[in-house]
Amino acid sequence: MGGRALSTFLQLLLRSLETGAIYALATLGIIIVFRTNLVINFAQGVMGMFGAYIVTVIFTKFGIPLLLAILLGIIAAIAIGFVVDFVIIRRTKKVGGSGKEIITLGMMMVFLGIAPMVFGVDPFRLPKIIETGAFTLDAANLSYNSLLNIIVGLALTIGLFLLLQKTKLGLAIRTTASNERTARMLGVPTKKVTLFSWALAMVLGTLAGVLIAPSTSVTVNLMDSVQVNAFIACVLGGFQTFYGPVIGAYIIAIANNLLSYYVSSVWGTQILYLLVIIFIVIKPVGLVGKRVIKKV
Amino acid sequence: MKEDSIIKRIYKSPYLHFVVFGLVMSLLPALTSGGILKTSWLGIIGGTIIYTIAALGLNLLLGYSGLISLGTAGFMGLGAYISAYATGNLGLPWEIGILAAVVIPVILGILIGLASLRMEGLYLGIVTLCVSEVLRKTFDELEPITGGFSGKSAEYPTLLGMFKLNQSTTFILLCVILVLVMILTYHLANGQMGRALNAMRGSHVAAQAMGVSLLKYRLIAFALATGYASLAGALYAHFIKFVYPSTWNLPLSLVILSIIVIGGLRSIYGTFIGAVIVYALPDLVLKRIPVIGDINGLSYVFSGILIILVVLFYPGGCVTVFYDLKRLLKKLTKRQVKDHV
Numbered sequence: 001m002g003g004r005a006l007s008t009f010l011q012l013l014l015r016s017l018e019t020g021a022i023y024a025l026a027t028l029g030i031i032i033v034f035r036t037n038l039v040i041n042f043a044q045g046v047m048g049m050f051g052a053y054i055v056t057v058i059f060t061k062f063g064i065p066l067l068l069a070i071l072l073g074i075i076a077a078i079a080i081g082f083v084v085d086f087v088i089i090r091r092t093k094k095v096g097g098s099g100k101e102i103i104t105l106g107m108m109m110v111f112l113g114i115a116p117m118v119f120g121v122d123p124f125r126l127p128k129i130i131e132t133g134a135f136t137l138d139a140a141n142l143s144y145n146s147l148l149n150i151i152v153g154l155a156l157t158i159g160l161f162l163l164l165q166k167t168k169l170g171l172a173i174r175t176t177a178s179n180e181r182t183a184r185m186l187g188v189p190t191k192k193v194t195l196f197s198w199a200l201a202m203v204l205g206t207l208a209g210v211l212i213a214p215s216t217s218v219t220v221n222l223m224d225s226v227q228v229n230a231f232i233a234c235v236l237g238g239f240q241t242f243y244g245p246v247i248g249a250y251i252i253a254i255a256n257n258l259l260s261y262y263v264s265s266v267w268g269t270q271i272l273y274l275l276v277i278i279f280i281v282i283k284p285v286g287l288v289g290k291r292v293i294k295k296v
Numbered sequence: 297m298k299e300d301s302i303i304k305r306i307y308k309s310p311y312l313h314f315v316v317f318g319l320v321m322s323l324l325p326a327l328t329s330g331g332i333l334k335t336s337w338l339g340i341i342g343g344t345i346i347y348t349i350a351a352l353g354l355n356l357l358l359g360y361s362g363l364i365s366l367g368t369a370g371f372m373g374l375g376a377y378i379s380a381y382a383t384g385n386l387g388l389p390w391e392i393g394i395l396a397a398v399v400i401p402v403i404l405g406i407l408i409g410l411a412s413l414r415m416e417g418l419y420l421g422i423v424t425l426c427v428s429e430v431l432r433k434t435f436d437e438l439e440p441i442t443g444g445f446s447g448k449s450a451e452y453p454t455l456l457g458m459f460k461l462n463q464s465t466t467f468i469l470l471c472v473i474l475v476l477v478m479i480l481t482y483h484l485a486n487g488q489m490g491r492a493l494n495a496m497r498g499s500h501v502a503a504q505a506m507g508v509s510l511l512k513y514r515l516i517a518f519a520l521a522t523g524y525a526s527l528a529g530a531l532y533a534h535f536i537k538f539v540y541p542s543t544w545n546l547p548l549s550l551v552i553l554s555i556i557v558i559g560g561l562r563s564i565y566g567t568f569i570g571a572v573i574v575y576a577l578p579d580l581v582l583k584r585i586p587v588i589g590d591i592n593g594l595s596y597v598f599s600g601i602l603i604i605l606v607v608l609f610y611p612g613g614c615v616t617v618f619y620d621l622k623r624l625l626k627k628l629t630k631r632q633v634k635d636h637v
Contacts, residue, residue, distance in 0.1 A: 113594065280414075
C-alpha cells in the first residue's frame with residue numbers, strides 16, 4: 001500500500017520534471033529577452049508555436065527525418081529571431097512606458113494571423129523523438145522520450161548558464177542586462193547582444209513547442225498554457241535573475257501535478273494560480289528577486 | 297474675454313456631442329430595415345459598441361492611471377455568465393441581472409486593486425492574466441451555471457418586465473448605454489478623479505506627496521475597469537445571445553488593448569475609432585475584398601501590424617490624425633490670410 005503511494009508520487013514527480021523542462025525553456029526565452037531588452041515578450045508563446053509548426057510541416061510535408069527537421073526548424077527560428085529584432089525591435093529604442101510590451105502584443109497577433117495563412121487550419125501531429133520504450137524505476141514508469149525531454153531541458157538550462165557565466169558572449173549579455181547604456185559606452189556590441197537574445201528566445205520557444213507537441217496536436221493554440229505558466233513562473237521566480245524563473249518553472253509544474261492529483265483534478269490549476277497570486281501579494285519581487293529602488 | 301452665449305455653450309457641450317453621436321448611431325436599424333445597408337451590419341456595429349464599452353474601462357485604467365490589465369476578457373465573461381444565468385435560470389428581470397453582472401465582478405476588481413498596491417507595472421499585467429485564466433478555467437468546469445463547453449444561451453432583454461426587445465431595438469438600447477457610458481467616462485476623466493489618475497501615472501510617489509490617495513484611486517480605477525468590462529460582457533450575452541467559454545481568452549484581452557492603443561489613449565472617440573478599426577473594419581471591408589478576403593487570420597495580421605506601426609510612428613493613436621489635420625488646415629488658412637495682407 002505504502003509502496004504504491006510512493007510510486008505514484010514518484011511517477012507524478014517524473015512527469016512534472018518533464019513539463020517543468022518545457023516550461024523552463026519557454027521561461028528562459030522570456031527572461032533572456034527581458035534582461036537584454038527590458039521588455040516582457042508576450043509573443044514568446046506564439047513564436048514557439050510558429051517554430052513548432054515549421055518543424056512539423058518540414059517533417060510531414062517533405063518527409064525529412066525528425067531530427068533533421070528539428071535542426072532545420074532551429075535554423076529557421078534563428079532567421080525569424082533576426083528578422084524580428086532587425087525589422088521591429090531595433091526601432092523601439094525610444095518607445096517609452098508599456099509601448100514596447102504593446103508592440104510584442106502586436107507581434108503576437110501577427111504570428112497568430114500568419115500561422116493559418118502559411119500552414120493551413122488543419123491540426124498536425126508530431127511524433128515523439130523516441131517512439132517506444134520505457135524503463136521502470138521502483139514501479140514508476142518513464143518512457144525514454146520523457147527521459148529525453150527531461151535531459152534536454154536540464155542540459156539546455158545548464159548550457160545556457162555556462163554560456164552566461166563563462167563565455168565572453170555571456171559577459172556581454174550580463175553587462176547589457178545590468179545597464180544597456182553603460183554597456184554600449186564600454187564598447188559592448190549591444191545591438192549584437194539583442195539580436196542574439198531574440199534568436200535564442202525563438203529557438204528556445206521552438207524547442208519547447210517541439211517537446212510538447214507529441215502530447216497534443218499542433219495548432220495555433222499549442223503554446224497557450226505553456227505561455228501562461230511560463231509568465232507565472234517568471235513572476236514567481238522574479239525577473240531580476242536568470243535562475244529564479246527556471247526554479248519557478250519547475251515549482252509550477254510540480255505543484256500543478258501534485259494539486260491536480262491529490263486535491264482536485266478540476267480545480268487544481270485554479271488553486272495553484274490563486275496561491276501564486278497570494279504569494280506575489282506577500283512577496284512582490286518573487287522568490288529570489290531583489291527590490292529595485294526607484295529614484296523619484 | 298467675453299462669456300459665450302448659452303446657445304453657443306450648449307452647442308459646444310461635449311455631452312450634447314455624445315447624444316448626437318448616439319442618435320446618429322441609432323439610425324442604423326432604420327437603414328438596414330430600409331434595405332440601404334445589409335442586416336449583418338447591425339450585428340457587427342453592435343459588437344463594436346460592446347467592445348468600445350469594455351475598451352473605455354481599460355482606457356481609464358491604462359490611459360489615465362497607467363496600470364496595465366490583461367484580465368479584461370475574464371471579467372467580460374464573468375459579466376456575461378452572471379447575466380445569462382440570472383435572467384435565464386433564475387428568471388430575474390433583465391435590469392437586476394445586469395446589475396448583478398456588474399456588481400459581482402466589481403467586488404473582484406476592487407480586490408485586485410488592493411493587490412495592485414503591492415506590485416509594479418507588468419507584474420500587475422501578469423497577475424491580472426492569472427486571474428483571467430482562473431476565471432476562464434472556471435467557466436469550463438462550472439457546468440450547472442455556465443453550461444461548460446457546450447455554451448450558454450440568453451434572450452434579448454425585456455425592459456421593465458413588459459417591453460420585449462428584438463435585434464434592432466436591442467441595438468438602440470446598446471447605443472443608449474454607450475452614450476451614458478461615454479458621458480460618465482468624460483465626466484470622471486475631466487473631474488478631480490481624472491487629475492488624480494493623471495498624477496498617479498506620472499509618478500505615484502509624487503502624486504502621494506501632493507495628497508492623492510493611492511489606495512482610493514487605484515481601487516476606483518480597477519472598479520471602473522472591471523465594471524465596464526462586465527457590463528460589456530453582459531450586453532454581449534444579450535445581444536449575441538450565446539456565450540462560449542473559449543471566447544474569453546487572452547487574445548480577446550489583447551484585442552481590447554489594441555483598440556485603445558490604435559484608437560488613442562485617453563480619448564473617448566478614439567476608443568470608438570479603435571473599435572471600428574479593429575473589430576468592424578476586418579468584417580465589413582477586409583473580408584469583402586476578393587481573393588485576399590478569403591485568407592485566414594488576415595484580420596489578426598492587420599491589427600497586429602497596425603498596433604506596431606501606431607506605437608512606433610503615431611503614439612497618440614489614430615484619433616490624433618484628426619487634430620493634426622485640423623492644425624494643418626489652420627496653418628494653411630492662416631498663411632493665405634497673411635498672403636492677402
